[in-house]
Structure formats: structure tokens, C-alpha cells
Amino acid sequence: MLVDGKWTGPIFDQHMHLDRTNRFLDAVSDFSKSGGTAIMLVHKPAVSKSLPTDSQGYREAYSETISMAEEIRRNFDLEVGLVLGPHPVSWENQIADLGLKKSTELHLEAVSLALEHIDSGTANCLGEVGRPHYPVVEETWEAANEMLLEILSMASSAKTSVQLHVEDNGEGTCQELSQLCRSAGLPLDRAIRHFAPPNISSEFTHGLSATVNVGKGSIATLTETAGRSSAPWGMETDFLDDRNRPGAVLGPKTVPKRTQELAFSLLSSEWEESKVESLMQNIHSDWPKSLYGL
Ligand SMILES: [Zn+2]
Incomplete structure (x- = not known):
């Protein structure tokens, strides 16, 4: 609901890491206090x-x-869902020690284990899985794509949603990922490109859903493209809770802040109030609830 242009409904950050040895509950408190x-x-x-x-x-x-x-x-009086899975960077890092075959086996075992948790209800989504976001040698890249196809097929059989960690090659990344998901039989509204850029037009996303990393400047592009999006999308910070990398990603107050900025921006560009409300409701409640079963 909008009251004087301010969104008073739910506000969902779909991708946050926390660390007991760092801010942990203190960071959650920041998020909660900001709305x-x-x-x-x-x-x-x-x-x-x-x-x-x-x-x-x-x-x-x-x-x-x-x-x-x-x-x-x-x-806290918060809804908390869990995204469980092995990170593609872990897989790539471990090739040096374990070799490609063993690292891949371990990775797929970790995916199976995460799927067991999702099946039993202790977790809600598989992720973040994907492929390295930095250049790797050709053999590794091919292996990463083969493995990803297998993971997506496993997710499809398990009927779960998946948060994808991928490289940022703009539209090309969306196109390739949509194709991989189709090959694996995974519906695109359950395949979420995490750390997505703010262009959510269907020409850019190719139907792949996204959680937009809502950094500075994202609101202008979201406002411009929101009317042309066909796939569902949400918001995230990718907060890392890592004292060695302060400022590497967005802080825990960011999604509440950008939500209000987006509401203001859409209303200022002549979106009707009811249309802004239904968009906000879908970003922060309807779509994530359907994805994660919260
Ligand atoms: Zn992450």
C-alpha cells in the first residue's frame, strides 16, 4: 500500500550473506529498522x-x-528463507587442489545435499550455483557449462527455484542462461539471475527472471524499463558481511531505501498509484512467496 507516495507493504531482500564472526544480527537489525x-x-x-x-x-x-x-x-519479526548450495567459485578454486573430476563430483554431491534440505523444508531455494564470473581457461569454462546444465536438470526434477551466480556479459549472459534453462526443462520464472543489472526489459532479460542489485543509479534504469518487462524480478543487496571487503557490495539498509526511491520515481513519471502498488506487491511478496514457498 502507498501512503503519501511511500510504500508501507512488505520489503524483501532476496540475496544476503551473513557471518557470525562479523555483523550478523546487527546487520539484520539495520535491515529491519529501515522497513x-x-x-x-x-x-x-x-x-x-x-x-x-x-x-x-x-x-x-x-x-x-x-x-x-x-x-x-x-x-526478529522477519520472514527468513534459506538459499543453499555450493558456490561456483568454490568449485573453480578447488580444481587446483582436487583436480577437475573430483572437484566436480564434490560440487554435485553438495547440490544433492542442498536439494535434500529443500525437499525436507529446511531450505527454500538452490543457490547460489552457476559459473565463474571471471575469465577461466577454455577447458574449465566448458566443464562449468556442462556441470551447470546438470545442476539445472537436477533443480528442474526437484521442482525448486534456483539463484544463479554468473558473469556479467549483459544481454548475452541472459540469452545463454535462458537457453541452458530451457535445455534443462527449468521454467524461467524459477531461474533467477542474481546480481542482475537494472535493465529488466524483455529484450534484455530474454525471459530470465532476476534479482536486481539495486546500487546507486539503478532506479533510473528500473523506472525506464519496468514497463517493458515480461519476466518477474526482485531486489537484492548481495550483502557479504565481510570485514575484509567493506563497500564491495551494498549494505543491509539499501533495499528498503531503493524501494521508496523507486516508488517516488515511478509516481513522478506518471505511473498510476494502483500500478505502482501492484508492481511493489509482486517484487516484495507475490513472486518471492511463490518461488520460495514462504
Ligand atoms: Zn552472493
């Missing part, structure tokens, strides 16, 4: 520490993330 009502907590890979080297290691790492979600629910 946030729901988050998807995304499993944070221990890339800078030590990555799991077997499925037991993944079991333990996942259970830590699950317990963090429970702790947030106990302390």
Missing part, C-alpha cells in the same frame, strides 16, 4: 578460510547456515 520485512539468507562459502573437501564438510557448513536462519527468526 525490511523478509530476507533470503544465502549460504556463504568459506572461500577465504577452508572449503569443505567432502560431503560431510558440506553437511556441517550447511547446518551452520541453517542455524543462523533459525537464530534470525528467533530474534
